[in-house]
Amino acid sequence: MTPRIELVLGDLTEQDTDAVVTAANESLLGGGGVDGAVHRAAGPRLAAAGAPLAPCDPGDARATPAFDLFPPVRHVIHTVGPVWEGGEHGEAETLASCYRRCLAVADELGARTLAFPAIATGAYGFPPAEAARIALDTLTGTPTAVALIRLVAFDAASHRHLQDALTARQ
Numbered sequence: 001m002t003p004r005i006e007l008v009l010g011d012l013t014e015q016d017t018d019a020v021v022t023a024a025n026e027s028l029l030g031g032g033g034v035d036g037a038v039h040r041a042a043g044p045r046l047a048a049a050g051a052p053l054a055p056c057d058p059g060d061a062r063a064t065p066a067f068d069l070f071p072p073v074r075h076v077i078h079t080v081g082p083v084w085e086g087g088e089h090g091e092a093e094t095l096a097s098c099y100r101r102c103l104a105v106a107d108e109l110g111a112r113t114l115a116f117p118a119i120a121t122g123a124y125g126f127p128p129a130e131a132a133r134i135a136l137d138t139l140t141g142t143p144t145a146v147a148l149i150r151l152v153a154f155d156a157a158s159h160r161h162l163q164d165a166l167t168a169r170q
Contacts, residue, residue, distance in 0.1 A: 002140055003149045006102040007166060010127040012152045013041035016072060018111035019063070021102050023119045024078035028062065033122040040164070043068035046076060049153060056080050059097030061105045075109050077102050080112045081120025084127065092134055096122055099138040107145050118158050128158060132165035140169065 012020055013035055022038040025031045028050030030039035039046050049064040056062050061079040069076070079102050082094035098119050106114050116135070120126035138147055153159035 001145070001147070003144060005120050005136070005139065005166065006148065006150045007153065007159060007162045008150055009156065010039070012073050012115055012117050012154070013037055013069060015115035015150055015152060016070075017113040017115040017148070018072060019077055019106055019109060019113075020066070020069065020073055020078045021079055021117065021119070023041060023117055023122070023124075024050075024080050025053075026080050027051070028054045028056055028064075028078050035078075038069075041069055042066055042076060043070035050078060058082050059094040059101065061098065061101035061117050062147075063109055065107050073107075073147045075111060077109075077114075077130075078083060079119060081126065082123050084120070084125035087130075088125065091120075091126065092130070095126060095134050096129060096138045099135055100142050103139070103142050103144040103146060110145075113148040113150070115152050117152055117154070118144040118162070121158070127135060128161045129164065132158075132161040133168070136162070136165045136169050163169045 082091040
């Protein structure tokens with residue numbers, strides 16, 4: 001079954017999904033951008049739960065409880081995106097692996113609804129339009145039991161890239 005895809009402009013930490021994905025660093029201890037926001041919203045127990053699961057390699061994913069995130073969020077799925085180095089170092093495949101691994105982890109957890117940020121487009125420098133295309137291609141082409149995937153854009157430009165990628169798929 002192909003999951004339903006929703007695009008929203010908003011705050012990842014306020015989504016009413018079973019799990020949220022955070023664009024983490026390899027330590028899983030929190031950082032800047034969306035990862036910092038998720039860690040602030042979930043509270044200090046999130047870093048304490050993530051630390052023993054580290055290191056998490058680029059393209060992989062790990063799950064922890066969501067702690068203080070607003071219910072019904074029960075899990076945070078941490079994934080490490082690729083640092084953009086010009087596109088000739090496997091960055092696209094690593095980014096696609098992030099999305100595939102998050103879906104696999106969500107399936108292991110029994111999560112039926114899942115919210116994603118734009119992985120690797122912030123400090124890691126992945127071009128947003130290409131990242132949006134990879135996200136949509138991977139999420140719609142990967143078998144999963146997840147019924148709803150919500151792609152959460154933090155700004156209008158990110159939302160436009162996701163909308164363009166979704167329109168191109170239709």
